Amino acid sequence: MRASTRIGRERAGLGLRLAAAGVVVFLYFPVAIIVLNAFNVESSYFTFPPPAFTTDWFGITFRDPALWAALRLSITVATVVTALALVIGTSLAAAVYRTAFFGREAVSFLVVLPIALPGIVTGIALRSTFVLADIPFGVVTLIVAHATFCIVIVYNNAVARFRRMSPNLIEASADLGASGWQTVRHIVLPQLATALLAGAVLAFALSFDEIIVTTFTAGQQQTIPIYILNRLFRPRQRPVTNVVAILVILVTFVPILVAQILSRRTDAERPAGAP
Amino acid sequence: MTARNASFPRRVSVYLYRHPAQRLLLLLAPGLLWLLVVYIGSLGSMLAYSFWRLEEFTGLIERTFTFDTYEQLWQPANRDIILRTAGMAAAVSITCAVLAFPLAYYIARYATPRMKTVLYLVIIMPLWSSYLVRALATRQALTQEGVLYWTLERLGLDGVLRAFLQLPVVGGPSVIKSYVGLFVAFVYLWLPFMVLPVEAGLERVPRSFTEASSDLGAHPWTTFRTVILPLAMPGVIAGSIFTFSLTLGDFIMPQFFGSGAFFLGQQVYVQQGVVGNLPLAAAFTFVAMAIMVTYLLLARRTGAFEAL
16 A cells, blocks of 8 residues: 555555546547547548548538427427426335335335336337337327336435435424425425436436437437437438537536536535436 | 314325325325336236237237247347347446446545546436437447547557457457447447446445555455455446446447347347337347346345445
């Protein structure tokens, strides 16, 4: 062991620091390539380094009406799914965190199952049901499918926050004559708020970006990820995919960053949405 | 205030406060109904499909109980797909664990609180949000026109890469068209899912244990092998649940990479889509599910769930 250079905290060896930094670079470097290639003149093979830069692809992409239709669908689905996940995930968390009841372990296992099992399981299972029950594929089937795996995201965040919440506050509120609604409104929700915000943003991002379950439950509709995938194997439309990818980064990365920073002020410990 | 002249919401809240069972039921009902009816119910219809069969001449699905589809699943070509996919998932999980360790260890042991916050963000960002973006990114980075080949050429190492691609099994005509390309892409995609649980596991290794080990004269490597690694193992297993499961079901990456040999997810995709054989797709999916459920039950015994 190395001697401490600061009280209570040792410094990592150079090897460890380099290895840690290397992993971070490995995680982010390819994403930088995507952004770079959105401006690459050489469009069908994305030659590196780019021979020249252009902003033409942005104009071509934004003039495509199919993009706007896909964006509308993705936002509609993600919004409804987030609302559903908030209601269902939070109430499940409220039920599970304190009360001990028969089958509680089973409930928490059941909630995690849709993300612990491969996406094709949820996808094929729901597809079987929709085909069997003659339910036509549409916005509703997509919402049902996405909500199934988004509930757990809100649930995880809410359970973590509930565990840190003091039950005395709720009892004090009731003792002081507050109704159940008043207690929820003025005592429980303010304490939950940032956890729910972080959960909601993650659920929205997950729904917006999901492709595996979506493929099996979308029918003929195009969400943004399906829009990208459909264009990927047509060389002439390939540059469009990188522009849309930047759009996806903006819609998912940025809100998650903001939500994490907001929820971090109250939860010092684990990051929201840690698996 | 008596319950009689109180307002309706007030009476509801008093009732719920006095009847915890009803309160619990009210909170559980929407979630449980959803998960049992929509999710478990659907797993049931998937299982039902796997015991039906596709009538090849009519192209219709015969809804009578049969093991025909599972017999089809046991044919060598289909069995190979399952083994190939499970092998890839295992290789990817092990590599992710090895790569995740230094970063996780750095965060758990050495990072200042501010640095910790930054690194958590760095890892959590790509975790839930950018699958397809990152999938595109790996492909564009690894093509023959891309940055990998360019860098290796500048370093004069392109010969090494070419020699490596000559190797049996892992090699191929190019990085994109080889198992190695697919493997690297999977590792890249799922690495964040491994770092966080491993880090959580390492947080729980008391500093005094490692200090005691070195005070007693153990070499750092011995300390790592006999103290840190066993205690961090639940975290590694928790992470591997994600890396294994995600690899097992993916059907996008094998379209971008690889020699064209099918993987499980891809076979499911093709069978339910182009071929229209939903029973065979369901049977394949059922295998993936059975592997993961076994894995989860084994993982539960090791205490990995507490590390999640």
